[in-house]
Amino acid sequence: MSDTKPSEPRGPSARKNWLIGAVLMIAVLLGVWLLWPKGGDDLPGVTYRPVYVDAGEMLHLAQVLSSDALEGRASGTAGNEAARGFIHKRFEEIGLLPLPGFTAYTHTFPIVPREADAAPIVGANLVGYIPGKTPGTGPVLLVTAHYDHLGVREGEIYNGADDNASGASALVAVAEYFAQHRPQHDMVIAALDAEEIGLLGARALARMDGFDLSRVALNLNFDMVGRSEAGELYVAGTYHTPELAGIIAEVAAAAPVTLLMGHDRPEDGPNDWTLQSDHGVFHRAGIPILYFGVEDHPGYHNPSDDFENLTLDFFVRAADTLVMAARSVDAKLEEIITLRREPAGETLQMEGNAQ
Numbered sequence: 001m002s003d004t005k006p007s008e009p010r011g012p013s014a015r016k017n018w019l020i021g022a023v024l025m026i027a028v029l030l031g032v033w034l035l036w037p038k039g040g041d042d043l044p045g046v047t048y049r050p051v052y053v054d055a056g057e058m059l060h061l062a063q064v065l066s067s068d069a070l071e072g073r074a075s076g077t078a079g080n081e082a083a084r085g086f087i088h089k090r091f092e093e094i095g096l097l098p099l100p101g102f103t104a105y106t107h108t109f110p111i112v113p114r115e116a117d118a119a120p121i122v123g124a125n126l127v128g129y130i131p132g133k134t135p136g137t138g139p140v141l142l143v144t145a146h147y148d149h150l151g152v153r154e155g156e157i158y159n160g161a162d163d164n165a166s167g168a169s170a171l172v173a174v175a176e177y178f179a180q181h182r183p184q185h186d187m188v189i190a191a192l193d194a195e196e197i198g199l200l201g202a203r204a205l206a207r208m209d210g211f212d213l214s215r216v217a218l219n220l221n222f223d224m225v226g227r228s229e230a231g232e233l234y235v236a237g238t239y240h241t242p243e244l245a246g247i248i249a250e251v252a253a254a255a256p257v258t259l260l261m262g263h264d265r266p267e268d269g270p271n272d273w274t275l276q277s278d279h280g281v282f283h284r285a286g287i288p289i290l291y292f293g294v295e296d297h298p299g300y301h302n303p304s305d306d307f308e309n310l311t312l313d314f315f316v317r318a319a320d321t322l323v324m325a326a327r328s329v330d331a332k333l334e335e336i337i338t339l340r341r342e343p344a345g346e347t348l349q350m351e352g353n354a355q
Helices: 012-035 055-065 068-073 078-094 161-180 200-206 242-254 266-271 279-284 312-331 333-339
Strands: 106-111 121-130 140-146 151-153 156-158 186-192 216-222 232-236 258-261 289-293
Touching: 055 068, 055 078, 055 161, 055 312, 068 078, 068 151, 068 156, 078 121, 078 161, 078 186, 106 200, 121 161, 121 200, 140 161, 140 200, 140 312, 161 186, 161 216, 161 312, 186 200, 200 279, 216 279, 216 312, 216 333, 232 312, 242 258, 242 312, 242 333, 279 289, 289 312, 312 333
Parallel strands: 140 186, 140 216, 216 289, 232 258
Antiparallel strands: 106 121, 121 186, 151 156, 232 289
């Protein structure tokens, strides 16, 4: 675990005000946390009855993460830290373990802003562990989603309900399922920071001392899984690893959403999502990837990406589909790890602000 500390370039008083702001945010959000209906059959906007996920807890977390009080969760802000606190709490509640060899979920990393006169900030990933049936041996399934977003721009809050409060909340829902239903293989659950400014959290995880990337057979990444009026969820990655297409086809046949393969071919141009979220780092490392997300909608990177604009029934269906996919790949992870490729190396063109 890194012991990097945040810098305080503006003096103690600025730090004090920052902490006061964080405390106020958490106080406001506690009201939301207590008022949201977290169980039963009375979830607003949801008619589907999930088989695998706790829909109430998932929607509740998504609403909290995308609240105005968190001011868009930009990396290095009080809102980002508050969001991380809520996810951390859920990791504890569902019984995730820290990575073997560590005593905490939080792993910090430095972020050097692009602006020449800006002070460095500290990013933080939350990484949990679910042991398989032979802990510490064999292939690992890495499941990721980023929790940061764009923050406040020109006085407007970019709440990022779909991008990516939805994916972060679905990540926790999937983790909860496997915490209660032990997977065949070890699983690493990572809520990543700083995706929007260059996939920095994913890069930090890939390079982190104590995390054995060589055991990772597959990366499942969730980014924008909560809004689709058409009921369509895409999975990218089978073009690069065609052997995964059969697994996804089987999942699609039983999924409660329309699960489509695509958005992963070079000829797709800007609609090729291969490098457009955190999975791009692991793809470059030669690891097979499956990226789940919806097509762009009017809320994408827009202040209107609010919780009330999510299609909640689809969101719950999508989360069940994600568990189904994770179960299917977990069953075949010994075969999937043989599909790893030689690393392609990093590229300056990999940015985290596209999806």
